[in-house]
Amino acid sequence: MPPRHRRLFQLAFFALFLIAPALDWLRWDLHEAQLWFLGQRWTLGIDDFRAGRIDATQAALGILLKGFLPGMLAVAAFLAVAWRWGRVYCGWLCPHFSIVELLNATLHRACAKWSLWDRSATPRDDRPADARWWPVFFGLSALFGALWAITLLSYLLPPAEVWGGLVHGTLTPNQARFLAIGTAVFSAEFVLARHLFCRFGCAVGLFQSLVWMANPKGMVVAFDRAKARDCQGCATQRFGQGAACDRGCPMRLHPRDIKRRMFSCVQCGQCLQACDESQSARGRAPVLEWRIGADAVRETLRQRREDRGG
Structure with a gap:
């Protein structure tokens, strides 16, 4: 696949990351202790076993076929891709890395550096550094930090409850604390340590690299x-x-x-x-x-x- 198509994959997966909880394509509902997958309740049969509707053998098969087996197949498929193509998920799909690249470009417009920790500037011939981009860089970091916190919470609670609480100011104290702390942590990471996190802090990326290096x-x-x-x-x-x-x-x-x-x-x-x-x-x-x-x-x-x- 030509690298020029990469942006299309990134945009599509970024949109999927944001809307998946709202469409019940993938989320865990803490209220119901229930996994939703592709719009359906994903049950292992434990409730039916407790109610006496199925026996122990059927319950064990449900746990094996709907729990362990899909999980192992998903992990195996993911690592098989990494074995052959390396960290292709990071470079072509990962929503976090998409934001890293956007913030890199924005910071470069502000100070001609790709990171705050660069020792020297690497100006581009077609445009000098422009200090007017500093508010844009910090604003985008804060915006995406908040969006990350909200989206992650919507994977744990009904998205309508999360967004409704934000719009109407009816968030519970725990929800408000989660969003405040999450926004602060993600915003700081986007500003200060986005490259460091991608290289060494992300477990998904780390395991891809380890598998790829072994092949x-x-x-x-x-x-x-x-x-x-x-x-x-x-x-x-x-x-x-x-x-x-x-x-x-x-x-x-x-x-x-x-x-x-x-x-x-x-x-x-x-x-x-x-x-x-x-x-x-x-x-x-x-x-x-x-x-x-x-x-x-x-x-x-x-x-x-x-x-x-x-």
């Missing part, structure tokens, strides 16, 4: 070192300071590095886009490409040899 055939970004000279003067309109692939990576990685140093790569393909844009402008083929399967194994072995030799 030598997993998809990798391959660098054609025979054309390393083509990287000299590499620049695009967006990244005019050179090293366009490095500057374009939202995870602050160096895409031309070996796999074991690309642990938190989210396979977003932005480095490949930057490389393709830069090299195409000079009539050359890109030096970065995705490789998978046997090609990925050969790339990994070659990287290891060059790393030892270096």
Whole structure:
């Protein structure tokens, strides 16, 4: 799938993340201690067993077939995707990472940095830093922090109750405390630690990386070192300071590095886009490409040899 289609996947999954509780596609109702899935009550048969409508064997089968088996299949399918394609969920679907990229771009407009912790600015040729974007950056961080807290609460309580309480000011003290603390925590994370959380704090991303690293055939970004000279003067309109692939990576990685140093790569393909844009402008083929399967194994072995030799 071409990287240019990634935004469509991100927008679609972001919308799904927001509306799923309202449509009862996925949520856990604390009032009823009830899981809702695809608009239906997902029951294990425990209530029927207590009421004497089914026997112990039927109850055990219900727990196995509707509880353990679907959960194990979902986890297995998720890890199978990570085994082959790495953290593709993070780069192509994750709502949090979508916001990270938006905030990166907004902060860069304000101070020409992709993070508050960058030591030096990386200005873009087409626009200088503009302090008027600072309120936008902090405003978006607070807005998405609040949206995250509200959405998570709607996965635990009926969304109509949550949103109705916000609109009419009828939230319970516990609901208000959850939203206040959640908004503060998520807003601070968006402002200060969004990259750190994605790289090391997210369990979903961490397990994807671990599974991917264990598979030598997993998809990798391959660098054609025979054309390393083509990287000299590499620049695009967006990244005019050179090293366009490095500057374009939202995870602050160096895409031309070996796999074991690309642990938190989210396979977003932005480095490949930057490389393709830069090299195409000079009539050359890109030096970065995705490789998978046997090609990925050969790339990994070659990287290891060059790393030892270096």
